[in-house]
Amino acid sequence: MTAALTEMTPFNRDVQYAAKKQAVILSAAGAFRRRGYHNTSMVDIAKSLGLTKAALYYYVSSKEEILHQSHLATYAQMDEILKTRIDAPAALDKLEALYHRFVIMLTRSGASLLTDVNSLSAEPKAEVLARRTTIERKIIALVKAGQKDGSIRTGDARLLVFFFMGALNWLSAWYDDAGPMGADDIADHFAAQMRAGLTA
Amino acid sequence: MTAALTEMTPFNRDVQYAAKKQAVILSAAGAFRRRGYHNTSMVDIAKSLGLTKAALYYYVSSKEEILHQSHLATYAQMDEILKTRIDAPAALDKLEALYHRFVIMLTRSGASLLTDVNSLSAEPKAEVLARRTTIERKIIALVKAGQKDGSIRTGDARLLVFFFMGALNWLSAWYDDAGPMGADDIADHFAAQMRAGLTA
DNA sequence: CATAAATTTGAACCTTGAGTCAAATTTATA
DNA sequence: TATAAATTTGACTCAAGGTTCAAATTTATG
Numbered sequence: 001m002t003a004a005l006t007e008m009t010p011f012n013r014d015v016q017y018a019a020k021k022q023a024v025i026l027s028a029a030g031a032f033r034r035r036g037y038h039n040t041s042m043v044d045i046a047k048s049l050g051l052t053k054a055a056l057y058y059y060v061s062s063k064e065e066i067l068h069q070s071h072l073a074t075y076a077q078m079d080e081i082l083k084t085r086i087d088a089p090a091a092l093d094k095l096e097a098l099y100h101r102f103v104i105m106l107t108r109s110g111a112s113l114l115t116d117v118n119s120l121s122a123e124p125k126a127e128v129l130a131r132r133t134t135i136e137r138k139i140i141a142l143v144k145a146g147q148k149d150g151s152i153r154t155g156d157a158r159l160l161v162f163f164f165m166g167a168l169n170w171l172s173a174w175y176d177d178a179g180p181m182g183a184d185d186i187a188d189h190f191a192a193q194m195r196a197g198l199t200a
Numbered sequence: 201m202t203a204a205l206t207e208m209t210p211f212n213r214d215v216q217y218a219a220k221k222q223a224v225i226l227s228a229a230g231a232f233r234r235r236g237y238h239n240t241s242m243v244d245i246a247k248s249l250g251l252t253k254a255a256l257y258y259y260v261s262s263k264e265e266i267l268h269q270s271h272l273a274t275y276a277q278m279d280e281i282l283k284t285r286i287d288a289p290a291a292l293d294k295l296e297a298l299y300h301r302f303v304i305m306l307t308r309s310g311a312s313l314l315t316d317v318n319s320l321s322a323e324p325k326a327e328v329l330a331r332r333t334t335i336e337r338k339i340i341a342l343v344k345a346g347q348k349d350g351s352i353r354t355g356d357a358r359l360l361v362f363f364f365m366g367a368l369n370w371l372s373a374w375y376d377d378a379g380p381m382g383a384d385d386i387a388d389h390f391a392a393q394m395r396a397g398l399t400a
Numbered sequence: 401c402a403t404a405a406a407t408t409t410g411a412a413c414c415t416t417g418a419g420t421c422a423a424a425t426t427t428a429t430a
Numbered sequence: 431t432a433t434a435a436a437t438t439t440g441a442c443t444c445a446a447g448g449t450t451c452a453a454a455t456t457t458a459t460g
Binding site for chain 3: 013041042053054057062
Binding site for chain 2: 034035036037038039114116118119153155156159160162163164165166167168169170171173174181185186189190192193194196197198199
């Protein structure tokens with residue numbers, strides 16, 4: 001029964017292919033975050049995977065696709081976090097829990113939210129920005145809920161959100177795996193500071 | 201007396217030259233912030249000034265110099281702000297006033313703190329980062345002072361600073377001159393949120 | 401007006417790096 | 431082992447964009 005065999009992950013060609021493609025994207029995403037999209041060549045990406053530039057094109061159609069996919073991967077993770085059911089009394093508590101996860105996700109994955117969206121051509125760029133907007137909207141809605149239930153103080157919800165989301169983005173710029181601070185420490189700190197800034 | 205004449209700004213060649221050079225740098229800095237360093241060509245920069253690519257090289261030795269100088273220009277402004285004497289009782293009050301000015305400066309000037317430092321070669325990059333570090337240190341020191349005088353709550357001062365400085369950087373990414381929000385509105389909002397996040 | 405200095409330009413040059421492709425190599429299957 | 435499919439490679443093409451430079455143009459000065 002070859003059918004049974006092909007279903008076993010390590011022997012399934014499609015699965016292997018997809019896994020390698022992901023490896024390409026994630027490895028590149030890390031490099032993009034550290035050095036920047038344009039300061040990372042296809043040769044760089046290939047070398048860090050023990051491959052040749054040409055081999056990358058077996059998994060990917062262009063450098064732009066890598067950038068595109070790396071953004072989508074990050075947003076997929078954020079969507080995932082946003083989906084997690086958190087039963088907390090006030091909206092502020094939910095928001096704090098979400099934010100905590102965001103910080104950990106970003107430090108762990110090494111992803112960034114702002115790496116060169118402008119280097120994408122019109123269509124993928126629009127998609128990525130739409131994705132970002134959707135997420136922002138959800139967070140803004142949560143803040144508004146908090147303002148209604150009295151846990152979050154008044155003010156332009158959009159601005160309140162942009163403030164602490166900025167901290168998240170800047171994080172990718174300075175965070176260093178090898179540094180002294182663990183992801184959890186930072187997450188605790190940031191979540192606390194975020195909460196304090198919003199508390200009614 | 202040509203001496204007197206040459207001192208008159210509009211007729212002084214050196215002054216004119218310096219002014220035009222600044223125009224090149226500031227115009228480019230704005231484009232870098234909006235589109236990114238690598239998505240802005242020398243032709244783009246020249247066109248937006250009504251010049252030709254080649255003419256730029258009369259004022260500047262390389263594209264890299266433009267990036268370098270645009271960073272230095274921003275940090276010079278921040279240094280200026282940091283120098284302003286602010287007599288407030290607690291360190292937290294001083295910090296809030298400073299932060300308010302930072303926000304206004306960044307929205308007005310259209311400068312950014314994070315545009316492609318990595319695209320600079322070793323020496324200028326080191327200089328820019330050193331400059332940034334110096335500024336960060338001063339702010340961290342102020343936070344520590346606030347923790348001592350009891351106005352700012354405890355916690356890793358470095359992290360506290362990175363949090364609200366992130367909001368500042370992210371600002372450059374989304375702020376739009378043409379948008380509905382005035383610089384002052386944003387500054388008020390951000391300063392308040394910053395303060396709330398730090399208050400003991 | 402004539403001359404020199406300052407400023408700008410068009411037309412090249414040159415390097416970098418993305419993308420292509422036919423051939424080589426590795427891996428799976430019978 | 432022989433064959434086919436999957437994977438990888440070396441060598442090449444090609445375009446984009448930064449940089450140079452001698453000549454043209456503009457501006458200031460005597």
